[in-house]
Amino acid sequence: MRNVYWIGGGSGAGKSTIARRLADRHSWRVYATDDVMADHARRTTAEEAPFLHAFMAMDLDERWVDRSPETMMETFPWFRGEAFGPIVEDVARLARDTPVVVEGFRLLPHLVLPLVTEPGHAIWLLPTPEFRRAVFARRAASGGMFTQRTGDPGRAVRNLAARDALFTERLDEETTRLGLPALTVDGTMTEDELAERVGGVFRL
Template identity: 35%
Template sequence: MDAGPPVLWLGGAPGAGKTTVARLLARRHGLRWYSADAHTWEHRDRALAEGHPGAVRWESLSRTERWTGTDEELLAMSLHRERGAMIADDVRALPPGPLTIAEGTPVTPAAVAAAVPAVDRALWLLPTPAVQRDRLLRRGMSPEDGAFRLYRRLLTEIEDEVASYGVRTLTLDGTQSPEETAAAVEQVFADALAEGPKAASAPERRALLRHGNRAVVVQHQQFFARPWAPPDPGTQQWPFACECGETSCAEDVGMAPARFPCPPDPASPPVLAPGHDCPPWPVSSPG
C-alpha cells in the first residue's frame, strides 16, 4: 500500500468466526481492529452516491422485500464484490501505526491483491457447509430466511474466489474452539506480528480498544438514522471490549450503545469489566 498502516487481512464466509478471532488477536498483541461490519452503512451511502444499481434497488425495497429475491439478486444487493475496494480505501486512510487487523466477509482476494503486491499477510477462514449451517441455525436463523440464503451463497462465492487466487485458507470443520482457531491464525501471522509495529503500553492499547468500541457505536447509530429504520428500542445489549488495556484481558461488557460514554473519548470514562482498572489516557491517542 502507498500509505496507511501495515495490515493483516482476515476474510471468510459469515459464521467463520472472523470477528471473534480478530478481536482476540487485536487485544492480545496491541493491534488496531478494523471491522467491515462497522462500516456497512458508510459503504452503502458511498455506493448510493455512485448510483450502484444493487444499492439503489436495496434502498428502494421494503425491509421484507429485500430478502425475497433470488440468491444472485441478494448477492448483488449485498455489495460483496464492491465493498472490498472500499475496505481497502478505509484501511489506507488509517494512521501509519500500529499494525491493523482488518476483517470482514467483503475482504476479497481481489481487493487485497489490488491493495498490496502480495497477499502473504492475508488469510480466509472457510467453515465447511455443515459447520456454517449449524452456526447460522444457532444464531436463530431459518433456512427459509433471505439472510440465511445469502450467507450460504457467500460461502460458495468466497470459496470460488480464494481458489482462483490461490490464497491461504483455514478450513473450519467444527472441531476447533474459538481459541484454537485464533491460535492457528496467530501462527500464520507470526512473522508479521513479531515485526509489528504494535501498541507498547496499556494506555495505547486502551485507546485502540476505544477506537474499536466507538466504531460499533457509530454502526448502531447509522443504522437507526436510516429513513426506513424502526425506532431504536435502546435495550439491546452489545458486547464492548473491556478497556483496561491489559493484554491478558478478553472480557466484554454488555451495554446498550445509547449508554456508551459520549465523546470526546480521552475525557470520557472507560468501559470496564467488573474488577478491572485502567491507566489514564495517553496524550496522543492512536485511535
C-alpha cells in the same frame, strides 16, 4: 499497507472473534467492515453503487423472502465489491500509526490481493454449511437475527443460509485460483486453535 492484516470469509465463520483475539495479543487496531457499512453507503452515489442503492430501497421481505438465493447472491452489493473504496481509504489512514487487522465478509479476494504487500497478510475463513446453520440457530434463539422481522422468518433464514453457502463456494474457488490462504471452519477447532492457525498464516 505493510501494517495491514486481512481476515475475510463467509458469515458466521468467526472473523470478528479471531481478529479481536489477535489484536488484543499484539496491540493492533481492529477495523470491522460490518460496523461501517451504513457510513460507506452514505459515502456512495447511486451511479457509483447501483446495487447498493437498489438494495437500500427494498423492504425486508423484498430483500430476504421474495427472491431466490441465487438472485440474492448475484445482486447483493457487498458481494459485488461495491463501496470497497471507502474501506481502503479508512484503512490507509489507520495503518499509518499501528498495525491494523481488517475483518469482514466484504473483503473479496480479488479486491484484497493487490493490497497485500507482505506474504501471509491475508486469509479467508470458510464455514461449512453445517457450522453456519448452527451459528444462525444460536443467533435466532438469542433474538439477534434480522430475519425475525420479516413476514416469513423461516423462509428468510433458509434463503440467507443458501445464499451464504453460494458465497462461501465462490470464496473457496477464488482463493484457490488466486493462490490465497483459506481455512475451513467446521467446529472441530476451538477458537484458540483457530486463532493460532490464523496467526501461523500471518507469520506471527
